[in-house]
Amino acid sequence: MRRLAALFMLTLLGACSTVDDLSPLSPSSSSSPTVVVRAPRFEDSKPHEWDSGAPWNYAVHGTDVSKYQTSVDWPTAKASGISFAFIKATEGGDRFDEYFNEHWARTKAAGVPRAAYHFFYFCTPAAQQARWFIQNVPVDRSAMPPVLDMEWNPKSPTCRLRPDAATVRAEMTTFLQIVERHYGKKPIIYTSVDFFDDNELSTFRGYPYWLRSVAGHPREKYGSHPFTFWQYTGTGIVPGMTGKSDINVFNGSEAAWNKWLRQNTR
Template structure:
C-alpha cells in the first residue's frame, strides 16, 4: 500500500510538472538540432524581444494573419521589434476553410513587410472550431484553395511557403499533395515518425521563457532540421 501511494504521488507530481511547463515530454538533442526557435502571436502580448532573443534561440515565427481579413493585433509591433534583434524571423498565416486562397494570400501580403533574410512564409493548416476532422470539410476544395494560396505566395516571395501541420491535417489534407512545400510538424507528445520528411518540428507548446506577459503563460518551441550553416542560407531567395 505504501508503494502504491508513493507511485500515485510521483505520477501526480510528474503530471503537475508537465502541466506547469517545468519538465517536458520532448527534449531534442542540442547536438543533433542546434537551431532552436519560437513562434508567437497576440496571446504572448507585446514581446520584449531583446530579452526573448537572448535565451538561446535562433529564430522566431510571428503570427500575421488569419483567413481573408483578420490581422494579429500584435503583429506590427512584434515584426518591427523582432526585426531589430539578431534573430531570423518569419511570418505565419492561419489558414481558414471558409475563405478563398486568393483572398487569404492578399491579406497576408498586405500585412507583412518584406525584410532582408526573412524566413519563408508559413501557412498554418489545422482543424479548428466546427472543423474537427476531414468529415467536416470538402478536402478536394480545401486542397485547391490551399494550392492557390501557395502559388500566390511563391510568386510574391520567390520561395514556396512552409506548411505547418498537425498529424491529423498532414494525413488528411497535405500528405502526397504538397511535396513542393517544406513541412513544419507539430508533435508535442512524442517524436516524429522517422519516415516523415520535415524541416521544422514544434516539439513543445508548454515552455516558459522570459520576455512576454500576455494571457498565454507558455510559448511554443521548435527546432530546425539542419546545421546552423544550413539555416543561415535557408530560404534566402526572399
C-alpha cells in the first residue's frame, strides 16, 4: 500500500512539472554579475548643501582612481558601498598610469566591476591616442565599457590647445569608433559642465554619459541631457581609500544597475 501511495505521489509531481521546471539553469542565469548594493551615504570633507536631487537618493555608488590613489583596500571599499570603479589607464599618445595594472587586477579580485578610462590630449591625433589605449588596456569581457575623458586642461605644461567645437566632436568620434570596434562595447563619455557647453555636446548623442557636477544635480547643470553616471564629489571619504576620493552614482535603481551590468559586462 505504501509503495502504491509513493508511486501515486511521484506521478502527481511529474504531472505538475513543466519543461522549464526540469531544465538546468542557463549559463547566463548562473553567471549573472549581480552585485549587492548598500545604498551608502559617504562622508565628505567639503560637503555640498544639496537643495534637491541629493546623491544619496541613488542606490548604487562607485569611485574613480588613478596613480594618486596609491593604496586602496578594495574589499573594504566594496564593503562600505563602492559598487564600481573607473580606473585611469592612459593619457594622450604616450602616457600610461603606473597604478593601472594594480588597480585593474585588485578590483577584479575583490569583485568590483570596473572600467578603464583615457584622458584626451589635444596635441595628439585621436587615432594615435586610441591605439595607445588599446595597446595598454587588455580586452576583458567582464569589464565595463571603456571611457573617454573629455575636459579642458588649462594647467597642462605641454598642451593647452583648445580646438573649436566641430574639431573636438570629430576627434571624439574617431577615438570612440576605433575603441568600440576593438572592445565590442560602446564607450562611455566623461565630461565637465564647461567642456560640455563649450563643445555643444548636447548634440553629440548615441553614447552613455558620465557627468561631473559637484555643485548641483546634473539636471540643473546639463538640462535634460541623459546620463548614466554622475560624479558628485571630489572630496569624499571612502573606507579603504586614503585622502579625498571621487564618488559617483549610477542613474537608476539597484535592479536597473544589475540589468545594465548584465548587458555591458559580457
